[in-house]
Amino acid sequence: MNTVIDLPDPAALSSAQQRGAQCVWCSAGLSNGTAHDLGPRLIDAHGTSALWFPRCCPTCWKAHQ
Ligand SMILES: [Zn+2]
Numbered sequence: 001m002n003t004v005i006d007l008p009d010p011a012a013l014s015s016a017q018q019r020g021a022q023c024v025w026c027s028a029g030l031s032n033g034t035a036h037d038l039g040p041r042l043i044d045a046h047g048t049s050a051l052w053f054p055r056c057c058p059t060c061w062k063a064h065q
Contacts, residue, residue: 005064010043010052020055025064028057036061 008024016022022029024038038054056064 005038007038007041007054010041010054011045017054018052020053023057023060024054025056025060028059030055030057034058 010018013024014022014027017024017027020030020035020037023035034057035055036058038056041052041054042049043052044050
């Protein structure tokens with residue numbers, strides 16, 4: 001299985017969510033022990049491509065699989 005999960009628009013997220021400190025869906029604070037890595041994504045930031053490392057909490061991970 002290699003399904004790409006639909007993520008929120010990174011432009012609408014807080015900087016904490018964009019750097020993986022908070023869940024991309026519910027903004028819960030994440031620790032390295034519980035966060036689920038969604039894999040790096042390329043985003044278009046003001047005309048330049050940037051790498052984004054979205055992470056989510058276990059609850060949202062289950063809900064979005
Ligand atoms: Zn969450």
